[in-house]
Amino acid sequence: MNREAVRKLVQVYIDRNKLSNPEFAKQAKINDRTVRRLLNSEESISDSTLKKLAAACVQPKYAVVGFNSGKVYFRGEHHADCTRWINTQVRTGDTLHTSRKTYLDIDEPMLIKHMLEASRPSFD
Incomplete structure (x- = not known):
């Protein structure tokens, strides 16, 4: 992975969402020191860690919403992720x-x- 591209992506995401480095690290489930190393120094970072950092910057675009209550059950980047989540909630009969x-x-x-x-209020 290209370290510089990931660094720019993370920096833009942090600035846009007004997060501190520790807040972003907690959200990405990565050590705070790793985020600081990415943004401030030239120390090496593994490709798997760079992939995790890049994945944390992707905003979910779809949501599974309850029809009656409006409760959000699941959020995913793709429509297929939401469909897959619904399919995992299904169980079959026992007998x-x-x-x-x-x-x-x-x-x-x-x-x-x-x-x-999903974020727009409905005026029904």
Whole structure:
């Protein structure tokens, strides 16, 4: 990975969201010293750590939202991530007669919305 590109991406993300370095490190689940090394020095950083830092800067674009309550159950970068999450929530029947039936443990219908739509208030 290109260290300079990741450094610029992290710096822009920190500035845009008005975060401190420790806040970003906590959000990215990476050591604070690693973030400081990336931004301030030329010390080497592994490719896997650079990938984690770059992934922390990606904003989720889609959300699984409850139809009745408006509660956000899951956020993901792609529509497929939300669909995959819904599919992992499904369970099948336990007996021979119900083995082909699928059940969803969430009590309300769910929608996958683009985050811009999910954050906008509805005037219904």
